[in-house]
Amino acid sequence: xxxxxxxxxxxxxxxxxxxxxxxxxxxxxxxxxxxxxxxxxxxxxxxxxxxxxxxxxxxxxxxxxxxxxxxxxxxxxxxxxxxxxxxxxxxxxxxxxxxxxxxxxxxxxxxxxxxxxxxxxxxxxxxxxxxxxxxxxxxxxxxxxxxxxxxxxxxxxxxxxxxxxxxxxxxxxxxxxxxxxxxxxxxxxxxxxxxxxxx
DNA sequence: GAAATTTGACCATA
DNA sequence: TATGGTCAAATTTC
Numbered sequence: 001x002x003x004x005x006x007x008x009x010x011x012x013x014x015x016x017x018x019x020x021x022x023x024x025x026x027x028x029x030x031x032x033x034x035x036x037x038x039x040x041x042x043x044x045x046x047x048x049x050x051x052x053x054x055x056x057x058x059x060x061x062x063x064x065x066x067x068x069x070x071x072x073x074x075x076x077x078x079x080x081x082x083x084x085x086x087x088x089x090x091x092x093x094x095x096x097x098x099x100x101x102x103x104x105x106x107x108x109x110x111x112x113x114x115x116x117x118x119x120x121x122x123x124x125x126x127x128x129x130x131x132x133x134x135x136x137x138x139x140x141x142x143x144x145x146x147x148x149x150x151x152x153x154x155x156x157x158x159x160x161x162x163x164x165x166x167x168x169x170x171x172x173x174x175x176x177x178x179x180x181x182x183x184x185x186x187x188x189x190x191x192x193x194x195x196x197x198x199x
Numbered sequence: 200g201a202a203a204t205t206t207g208a209c210c211a212t213a
Numbered sequence: 214t215a216t217g218g219t220c221a222a223a224t225t226t227c
Contacts, residue, residue: 030204032219045218049203061218 006076009065028060039066 028046035042041064048056061075 029202033205034217034219037216043217047219 005078008074008076010072010074011070026058036063039063041066041069 027049029049030044031047032045033042034045043061043063046060046062048058050056057078059077061077063073063075065071065073
């Protein structure tokens with residue numbers, strides 16, 4: 001169903017705790033957690049923090065793969081209409097056709113056990129990220145914005161970038177740190193295809 | 200004081 | 214009947 005549902009697999013970051021999956025640049029608010037029978041790990045349900053302000057109905061489900069505990073399966077449902085901006089920018093439908101296609105590919109068996117999934121086209125959220133990531137061609141993808149919970153607890157796992165512009169500078173630093181840390185693992189590279197920067 | 204996270208319960212669908 | 218998903222209330226942190 002290409003109704004805006006995107007399934008992506010992202011390796012757990014080694015930035016302190018692998019309890020939290022890489023942030024995708026949006027502010028998510030956890031609204032529930034459920035233990036899945038077929039999974040040893042519970043599934044977390046997130047909703048866009050700007051839902052109240054922008055009516056953004058974007059949601060995502062994060063679940064750790066039973067086969068790869070260090071890999072998270074993030075299922076995005078719906079599209080963002082907030083773009084994490086101070087103003088409600090309306091983003092047209094994010095080519096659901098392409099999205100629904102890649103999810104099927106993601107359903108494929110594990111990507112090798114090291115988090116080499118990819119195959120999906122990070123256009124849903126990442127495409128919007130590029131808007132505020134302009135100037136950072138390397139950051140064309142999910143970004144982790146550990147403002148206060150990066151080295152503390154699993155709480156505040158989502159960056160509290162109020163608007164996204166405030167983190168513009170932090171993004172570069174965070175991204176740089178992340179890419180440097182992940183440069184040996186190519187995990188990030190696996191998630192964020194460098195091809196995105198060629199757009 | 201406000202916002203977010205956590206846990207439990209309830210509802211809907213298969 | 215069982216599982217998944219969502220909502221609400223309480224608690225914790227900033």
